[in-house]
Amino acid sequence: MTVLLAFDLLLAASIVGLAAATLLMRDAFAMIVAFIVFGMLLALGWARLVAPDVALAEVAIGAGLSGALLLRTLAHLRGGGLSAQGGASVSAPTNGATQGINALLAGLATCALGLAYLGAPQNVPGLEAHVTDAMPESGVTHPVTAVLLNFRAYDTLMEVVVLLAAVIVVWQVERGLAETPAPALGTVYQGFARVALPVAVIAGGYLLWIGAEAPGGAFQAGAVLGAVAVLGLLSRHVRPAPAHRPLARGTFVAGTAIFALVALGVSGAGRETFEYPPAHAKTLILLIEAMVTVSIAATLAALFHGREPVTVATGKETT
Amino acid sequence: MTDVMPDPLTLAILLPLFGAIAAFLLPRAAPAIGLGAVVATAAAIAVLGHLVVQAGTIFVPLGGWGAPLGIELRADGLALAMLGLTALIALGVGLGALAAFAGETEVGGQPMARQRAFFWPLCLLLLTGMNGVYLSNDLFNLYVMLEVISLAAVGLAVLGGTVAALRAGLAYMYASLLGALMMLLGVGFVYLQTGRLDLAGLAGAPDSAALSAAFGLMLVGLALKTALFPLHFWLPEAHANATAPASALLSALVVKAGLYILLRLAEAGPFPGEAILTLMGVLGTGAVLWGGVQALRAERLKLLVAWSTVAQMGLIFVALARAGLEGLSDSWRAAALLILAHAVAKAGMFLAAGRIKDVIGHDRISELDRSAVRPALAQLAFALAAISLIGLPPSLGFIGKWSLMEGAMMAGNWHWVAVTMAGTLLSVAYFTRALTGFLRFDRVRAPLDEHRGWALADAPPVVLAGLAVGLGLAAGPILAVLDLGTPFGAIP
Numbered sequence: 001m002t003v004l005l006a007f008d009l010l011l012a013a014s015i016v017g018l019a020a021a022t023l024l025m026r027d028a029f030a031m032i033v034a035f036i037v038f039g040m041l042l043a044l045g046w047a048r049l050v051a052p053d054v055a056l057a058e059v060a061i062g063a064g065l066s067g068a069l070l071l072r073t074l075a076h077l078r079g080g081g082l083s084a085q086g087g088a089s090v091s092a093p094t095n096g097a098t099q100g101i102n103a104l105l106a107g108l109a110t111c112a113l114g115l116a117y118l119g120a121p122q123n124v125p126g127l128e129a130h131v132t133d134a135m136p137e138s139g140v141t142h143p144v145t146a147v148l149l150n151f152r153a154y155d156t157l158m159e160v161v162v163l164l165a166a167v168i169v170v171w172q173v174e175r176g177l178a179e180t181p182a183p184a185l186g187t188v189y190q191g192f193a194r195v196a197l198p199v200a201v202i203a204g205g206y207l208l209w210i211g212a213e214a215p216g217g218a219f220q221a222g223a224v225l226g227a228v229a230v231l232g233l234l235s236r237h238v239r240p241a242p243a244h245r246p247l248a249r250g251t252f253v254a255g256t257a258i259f260a261l262v263a264l265g266v267s268g269a270g271r272e273t274f275e276y277p278p279a280h281a282k283t284l285i286l287l288i289e290a291m292v293t294v295s296i297a298a299t300l301a302a303l304f305h306g307r308e309p310v311t312v313a314t315g316k317e318t319t
Numbered sequence: 320m321t322d323v324m325p326d327p328l329t330l331a332i333l334l335p336l337f338g339a340i341a342a343f344l345l346p347r348a349a350p351a352i353g354l355g356a357v358v359a360t361a362a363a364i365a366v367l368g369h370l371v372v373q374a375g376t377i378f379v380p381l382g383g384w385g386a387p388l389g390i391e392l393r394a395d396g397l398a399l400a401m402l403g404l405t406a407l408i409a410l411g412v413g414l415g416a417l418a419a420f421a422g423e424t425e426v427g428g429q430p431m432a433r434q435r436a437f438f439w440p441l442c443l444l445l446l447t448g449m450n451g452v453y454l455s456n457d458l459f460n461l462y463v464m465l466e467v468i469s470l471a472a473v474g475l476a477v478l479g480g481t482v483a484a485l486r487a488g489l490a491y492m493y494a495s496l497l498g499a500l501m502m503l504l505g506v507g508f509v510y511l512q513t514g515r516l517d518l519a520g521l522a523g524a525p526d527s528a529a530l531s532a533a534f535g536l537m538l539v540g541l542a543l544k545t546a547l548f549p550l551h552f553w554l555p556e557a558h559a560n561a562t563a564p565a566s567a568l569l570s571a572l573v574v575k576a577g578l579y580i581l582l583r584l585a586e587a588g589p590f591p592g593e594a595i596l597t598l599m600g601v602l603g604t605g606a607v608l609w610g611g612v613q614a615l616r617a618e619r620l621k622l623l624v625a626w627s628t629v630a631q632m633g634l635i636f637v638a639l640a641r642a643g644l645e646g647l648s649d650s651w652r653a654a655a656l657l658i659l660a661h662a663v664a665k666a667g668m669f670l671a672a673g674r675i676k677d678v679i680g681h682d683r684i685s686e687l688d689r690s691a692v693r694p695a696l697a698q699l700a701f702a703l704a705a706i707s708l709i710g711l712p713p714s715l716g717f718i719g720k721w722s723l724m725e726g727a728m729m730a731g732n733w734h735w736v737a738v739t740m741a742g743t744l745l746s747v748a749y750f751t752r753a754l755t756g757f758l759r760f761d762r763v764r765a766p767l768d769e770h771r772g773w774a775l776a777d778a779p780p781v782v783l784a785g786l787a788v789g790l791g792l793a794a795g796p797i798l799a800v801l802d803l804g805t806p807f808g809a810i811p
Contacts, residue, residue, distance in 0.1 A: 109501065109536065111532075112535045112539075113504065115529060115532035116504075116512075116529050116530075117511075118529070119527060119529025120511045124512060124513065126510070126514045130388040134388055151389050152389065154381045154382070155463050158460075158463045158467055162463070162467055164343075165467060165471050165474065168343060169470060169471075169473060171437075172429075172478065173477055173480065174429065174433065252343075256336070257337075260333050263329075267326075268324070271383065272381060273325055273381055274381045274383075275381075275382050275383035276382075
């Protein structure tokens, strides 16, 4: 027990220390690396809190893909001519008054957080009992999946809509800048990609399938498959071109569209929207999860690419 | 609820979503799809209105689970009024967008074809989020809906693609994300203390310092999203630099989502703690004064209109603060009326300002009177909207301000009356700056090019601004709709 306690204390101290280090660093690259490590440790923390679903999501999206997005942005800033210095160091705001006000407001928010946490009554029963009671009718055996895809499916649909909105916004901003010079990946990476890609695809499929009964599901599987697509982009196996646009648009919306259509489709004859017939609940949930996984993977890869595909040869806007 | 058709509540949320998907898939047909989706949504809202008039409040347990396990949608008079108004504004702004995106591309901006194609998916996603907020009865769901709204709103803010718009849009996104995070933290702590997420769970929550702190976090998050002084820093640039239809949607609708949620929270269970209410009142007063002063100093017309949004939001916070712990229903009603009035008038005003800018070629206030071209109808629309925002009778704005002041005077809250009066005087002053520019002919040096014919683009701002004034005459029916299902408690 003491070993675990010591581990937890060390973990908590590392998380806070890394968060502080991330904020205090001046070099952007080091900052991003520290942030990725922070995400990893945070995932470990979630695992220690017996929240493996959150841990998986954190490590895949919070640390993995966010890190990739940040590094990509940094490469863009260094290579795209937007920043004068090559080092891309982070400059702190110099205005003392602004800093003072920010510190005050952040301090107040922290006080409120502390008050809300310390003053909260202990052991208020949450919705666990309700979830346990309704599990047999949910069509799946993993409570998190039951909540996400059945009890609170409406929220999940809207989360998927948020991702769709994000990719639409990213595609919309087109400033006609030249394509960022691709990071040169050597033959070692090409070989790595050849080995890693099939394994990652299988891992993603497994996460999706197992989500019905154990930690996993659409978001985690989508993140893993998204990483596959990112590797494909980096190794230049995938080259986005204007001709891909209709297909890409279709893939982005597929998850949202199928989810919403199923939700409406099951209604009527005394059933509410989102009320799956119990006999078909598992099939419908898996169908929705599969489509959402594909959409999430495509969306994350598109966010990594960072723009609507344009003709690479000229690097100019063509539409 | 019904046997064959999906219920109109879900349809009011999902129809714009399907429209957004279709408009994104078929960029060339986006305007037609978009307008079609708005009309279809309006039809669903009409059906919903019929049901609400008959039954009062309607609940739809999504998935058949029911609260607190599942999510329930709720429609009552307040939700219905907001839904109807939002559909009306979306239709008006949509028609305005047809004309606005046919114009010339601003220097350094995105090609018009791209703006036209991307406006509709974003506008419809915004409509999905707004309708979702109006019908929501669940704290976490409200947070998710706010996220949908924020992303669509950021997209709309940067639609023009100019450097200024992108910069302002980025600041807006940071502010919005921070606000969402605060809201989420607050929701988490409320769940920790009450064990449920539906709004009904708030009613029985024991009043404690911890709950006040959780509410404080939510309030700060919503204040950031609603641009309550001094968290308004992102609004003027973001709203002023967006293209006109986007500005109209941002100013008329997006900032209202936070206010609507506050109104719902206040109504579900009185705000815990006097301190929060006092703070809201003080900051609202600050917004009325600071927004007014900045609008007086603004050099560009759209910036003036954006600053007036900051001031007007402050007034609505004052109305919420005056409702107090016990929840004065007349003050809530005043807040709801002010939300409706500001939405219609500001949509019309931003469309008019955009039209003036398009026709004259710039929107510098000091040079408005030197233009040889006079966009008469747009100027008329601007003036009508200003009448409603100032609060002159018989406009809807007048009814809202009057019910606020009447309640405050009866109760002897003279400080709130003074704030309202100060805000009114400031708004007269800053709108007059623009209106004198419209009226004075004597500085024209170029040959007058008085009338270039009226374009379809003039119709939406004139109609919306006309409604902002004219709806005041229909204040009785509007109040009757608001009270369906008694969202504000029994009528005294």
